[in-house]
Amino acid sequence: MVFCSKSPSKLEDIDRQLVKLLGERIAAIAEEQSNHMNSAVLKTELDHAGVPEFVWRNLLTSAAAAATITPSVTEDLGRTDWPQQVTLIGGTGKMGQFFAEQLTCAGHQVRIMGRDDWDDAEVLLGNADLVMVCVPTQQAVSVIKKAASYLRETTALTDIISIKAPIVEAMLTYHSGPVMGLHPMFGPGISSFLSQNVVVCPGRSETAFDWLLRLIERNGGKLRTSSATEHDRMMGTVQGIRHFMTFGLGVFLATEGVDVARSLELSSPLYRLAIAQASRLFAQNDSLSLEIMMGSPESRGILQRLSTTYAQLASAASCCDRDSLKRAFEIAHQTFQTVVPQTLPETDHIIESLSVFLAASTVESLEADCVQPSMQPPRKLNRIVS
Amino acid sequence: MVFCSKSPSKLEDIDRQLVKLLGERIAAIAEEQSNHMNSAVLKTELDHAGVPEFVWRNLLTSAAAAATITPSVTEDLGRTDWPQQVTLIGGTGKMGQFFAEQLTCAGHQVRIMGRDDWDDAEVLLGNADLVMVCVPTQQAVSVIKKAASYLRETTALTDIISIKAPIVEAMLTYHSGPVMGLHPMFGPGISSFLSQNVVVCPGRSETAFDWLLRLIERNGGKLRTSSATEHDRMMGTVQGIRHFMTFGLGVFLATEGVDVARSLELSSPLYRLAIAQASRLFAQNDSLSLEIMMGSPESRGILQRLSTTYAQLASAASCCDRDSLKRAFEIAHQTFQTVVPQTLPETDHIIESLSVFLAASTVESLEADCVQPSMQPPRKLNRIVS
Numbered sequence: 001m002v003f004c005s006k007s008p009s010k011l012e013d014i015d016r017q018l019v020k021l022l023g024e025r026i027a028a029i030a031e032e033q034s035n036h037m038n039s040a041v042l043k044t045e046l047d048h049a050g051v052p053e054f055v056w057r058n059l060l061t062s063a064a065a066a067a068t069i070t071p072s073v074t075e076d077l078g079r080t081d082w083p084q085q086v087t088l089i090g091g092t093g094k095m096g097q098f099f100a101e102q103l104t105c106a107g108h109q110v111r112i113m114g115r116d117d118w119d120d121a122e123v124l125l126g127n128a129d130l131v132m133v134c135v136p137t138q139q140a141v142s143v144i145k146k147a148a149s150y151l152r153e154t155t156a157l158t159d160i161i162s163i164k165a166p167i168v169e170a171m172l173t174y175h176s177g178p179v180m181g182l183h184p185m186f187g188p189g190i191s192s193f194l195s196q197n198v199v200v201c202p203g204r205s206e207t208a209f210d211w212l213l214r215l216i217e218r219n220g221g222k223l224r225t226s227s228a229t230e231h232d233r234m235m236g237t238v239q240g241i242r243h244f245m246t247f248g249l250g251v252f253l254a255t256e257g258v259d260v261a262r263s264l265e266l267s268s269p270l271y272r273l274a275i276a277q278a279s280r281l282f283a284q285n286d287s288l289s290l291e292i293m294m295g296s297p298e299s300r301g302i303l304q305r306l307s308t309t310y311a312q313l314a315s316a317a318s319c320c321d322r323d324s325l326k327r328a329f330e331i332a333h334q335t336f337q338t339v340v341p342q343t344l345p346e347t348d349h350i351i352e353s354l355s356v357f358l359a360a361s362t363v364e365s366l367e368a369d370c371v372q373p374s375m376q377p378p379r380k381l382n383r384i385v386s
Numbered sequence: 387m388v389f390c391s392k393s394p395s396k397l398e399d400i401d402r403q404l405v406k407l408l409g410e411r412i413a414a415i416a417e418e419q420s421n422h423m424n425s426a427v428l429k430t431e432l433d434h435a436g437v438p439e440f441v442w443r444n445l446l447t448s449a450a451a452a453a454t455i456t457p458s459v460t461e462d463l464g465r466t467d468w469p470q471q472v473t474l475i476g477g478t479g480k481m482g483q484f485f486a487e488q489l490t491c492a493g494h495q496v497r498i499m500g501r502d503d504w505d506d507a508e509v510l511l512g513n514a515d516l517v518m519v520c521v522p523t524q525q526a527v528s529v530i531k532k533a534a535s536y537l538r539e540t541t542a543l544t545d546i547i548s549i550k551a552p553i554v555e556a557m558l559t560y561h562s563g564p565v566m567g568l569h570p571m572f573g574p575g576i577s578s579f580l581s582q583n584v585v586v587c588p589g590r591s592e593t594a595f596d597w598l599l600r601l602i603e604r605n606g607g608k609l610r611t612s613s614a615t616e617h618d619r620m621m622g623t624v625q626g627i628r629h630f631m632t633f634g635l636g637v638f639l640a641t642e643g644v645d646v647a648r649s650l651e652l653s654s655p656l657y658r659l660a661i662a663q664a665s666r667l668f669a670q671n672d673s674l675s676l677e678i679m680m681g682s683p684e685s686r687g688i689l690q691r692l693s694t695t696y697a698q699l700a701s702a703a704s705c706c707d708r709d710s711l712k713r714a715f716e717i718a719h720q721t722f723q724t725v726v727p728q729t730l731p732e733t734d735h736i737i738e739s740l741s742v743f744l745a746a747s748t749v750e751s752l753e754a755d756c757v758q759p760s761m762q763p764p765r766k767l768n769r770i771v772s
Contacts, residue, residue: 011414012423014407016431018445021404023435028397029749037398045402049409052455054577055448059404062441065745069438185654189734191440195741199652220745224651234652237644242657244699245631250718252695256688258623260725265610266585266620268571270663271628273736275722276729277656282722283730286715293703293711300704302642307693307700309638313630314693317679318686325679329672332636336661336668339646343662344669346743348575350659353739355581357732359451359606363415 022063029067054356061349069194069220081211083108087128089147090114090135094188095160099132102193106215118146125150130212132182133159133167137291141170148174156208158182162235163296164201164228172203179203181228185238193221201228236299243281243292244303250278269351408449415453440742447735455580455606467597469494473514475533476500476521480574481546485518488579492601504532511536516598518568519545519553523677527556534560542594544568548621549682550587550614558589565589567614571624579607587614622685629667629678630689636664655737 037045046056086103088096091112103110113124125131125147135143140161148171151157156178161167168181181201190196198221200213213223226234253260264272281289294300316324423431432442472489474482477498489496499510511517511533521529526547534557537543542564547553554567567587576582584607586599599609612620639646650658667675680686702710 009422011411014411014414015423015428018404018407018411019428019431019435019437019442021400021407022437022441022445025397025400025404026436026441028400036395037401042401042405045405049405050412050452051405051408052452052578054580055408055412055452056405058444058448059408061746062444062742064749065742066438066441068745068748185652186737187654189737190741191738192438192741194440195744196655197651197653220741222651226652231652234649237639237642237649238653238657241635241638242654242660244696244703245635245660247715247718248692248696248699249627249631250722251699251714252627252692253623254718254721255695256623256691258721260721263620263623264725264729265583265608266571266612266617267583267624268573268628269582271624272729272732273659274628274631275725276732276736278718279722279726279729280733282715282719283726286712286719289715290708290711293699294706294708300700303700303703305642306634306638307696309641310630310634310693310696313634313637313679314686314689317630317689320680320686322676322680325676326672328637329633329668329675332633332640332664333668333672335640335646336636336665339650339661340665340669343650343658343665345747346658346662346740347666349743350662350736350740351572351575352577353743354732354736355576355578355606356448356451357735357739358581359454360447361731362454363450 022059025063026066029064054352058353058356065194065220069192070218079211084129084211085109085111085127086130086132087111087113087124088132088134089125089143090133090139093134093136095184096132096134098184098188098190099134099160102215102219121147121150125155126152128155130156130158130209133157133161133171135161137161137163140167144170145174151175151177153177154208156180156205156212158209158212160184162239164199164231168201168203168228178205178208180206180209181231183231183235193219195220195222197222197224199231200225201231232296233298236296236302239292240295240299240302241306243289244306246274246277246281247289247293249274250282253278269354270347273350273354408445411449412452415450440738444739444742451580451606455578456604465597470515470597471495471497471513472516472518473497473499473510474518474520475511475529476519476525479520479522481570482518482520484570484574484576485520485546488601488605507533507536511541512538514541516542516544516595519543519547519557521547523547523549526553530556531560537561537563539563540594542566542591542598544595544598546570548625550585550617554587554589554614564591564594566592566595567617569617569621579605581606581608583608583610585617586611587617618682619684622682622688625678626681626685626688627692629675630692632660632663632667633675633679635660636668639664655740656733659736659740 042056046053086108088100088110090096091100092114096112100110100112111124111128113121117124128151131147131151133140133144133147140159144157144159144167148157153176157171157175158180159167159171160182162183164181164183168179171179171181180203183199183201185197185199193216198216200223202225217223260275264275267275292299293303313325313328316328428442432439472494474486474496476482477486478500482498486496486498497510497514499507503510514537517533517537519526519530519533526545530543530545530553534543539562543557543561544566545553545557546568548569550567550569554565557565557567566589569585569587571583571585579602584602586609588611603609646661650661653661678685679689699711699714702714
């Protein structure tokens, strides 16, 4: 038995060959080879091998996505701006940890500064090439003010806080060197920058951040330059509305006493996604939720107007006021038609992807130990606070 | 050049081997082989081959899902209940076509009956083993009444209409043979039953439908037995609420004049999904939307109460009434915690899956001709109405 379990199994053999071929396929796409199998031939091969088409579609999609990223460190070797000394203030949170990992993987020297580390500020901040502020919003301005006094004039100062105008202003006020605000438009749970939007609010001497922005882009991140004002206004929409809709759905189902587990059995894929999002929201701490909802007077105004829209539509539905509902539909139809071509394939993909995931989860316990989280990049952080 | 394009390319070679190995992997999982590569070894192999971990995760997920389905026809050969003579009334719609394809692929004889085919009803309905009603809700009862007069007493009568109580009642009233109501909880765009819920409302002599239910299950569908009453009540929640939320979001963004395309550039993955769902809704005909919203007095009542919840929450946010919001959060937290373990990994998966899809779509135009829709199963329908 010992001998048997040590010799490579058939599955192990298959996987070894699969990995090698996937690597070759990704390289072939990256070289823009496009001499594909004829689709009729492909269909025959798939049928013959017993491979459903969704498996092949997913493989093509993954391989194509992989061909868009070049996360290798090697191209940085020998550059004068590599490696950088980076200090993350408040980097013990999940988003801070994500950035710490990405920076470490790219070969930079990363140090985490917790709230009890101000005695070491001289070293942690005074020698840094880049300081990134990753603290909760409420503490941000005071932390920036305090930290700025330790910085050299050449140190680049940035943050990943979800409001930008007051933060960028504080960084510009208290620090005389390079300043740039960032807002990564994703939460913990993401494993890479792939396709993630990162909002960039320019401050001062932005070239000092070139290496950081290149790192994000090389790993698939999408840099979106925006003024702090535009950013903050749009966040009322992007974060506020979606959060509020999900929050309201959850509270409503709870107060109605709906059997949520049973509703999942009778659900469509998109309803299931709505429930999954609500579960996610209510599984977190309530403080972020309350912060988003009570946010600024502007964002509270948006929620008021959104709830008025809902009330008007519910009332129109209630009176069977078909004309009002048709008009409302038409207005929205006009607004959305520009984004339909890009977003419609996304919902098709997501629905199929959820189906595949649900089917796999009935057997995947077998495989759980081979994937996540043991495959996370090794952590080599100089963590002062653990 | 002609010679060159006819000889197999490197990519074609790779793909041929990949397909073969995928087939072997799926078979190995189906045989419950679980002797996996050690995760450290796997990580090394992936790094060495230049394969990002998400590619491997997706491949494992797809292969595991594929191992759960057994769509082969061969096991039906020689059964006394195979092949069946099936007539779909109104089978020219997208959902009817989906069922026609699934039944045809399984080897059954499928005939489509359109609204102008009543002259052939004697043949189309009189000889059928199964008749499936796929017409719009408003016409369903009258179609059932008319069709029933042509049916033999042994013919199994079913439907795929999204309300069940009045439809199942009509089928039981007008037909004396086997009756069962079905509600496939998915829309057009789905390519298989994989992981899709199909609600089953028993009527009479249900064993006549065993072959049909087995077909759905074998292709990955989840049969959910429910009374017509429970079904109709739950649909107010499952269909009505989600539709209303998305409808309201779209109307609100349109009336606020939000630049939706720009908002996508500054969006989180989940906001993007909400926008994609709204685009999908408003790209369709408005009649289904209005039907869902004005539906029954019960469903209109649900929308009224949902909009009241939104108004209360918006008002609490507006007054910064932290205590009310905290209480609301807590109630929802309690309700949702039972489904968190199953749904949380789903949102993580969906977010990653969307990222991969978006990245791939920048290169996938190259590959578009190799996937969908040319790979749909060949249509061998006896289509009276095209």
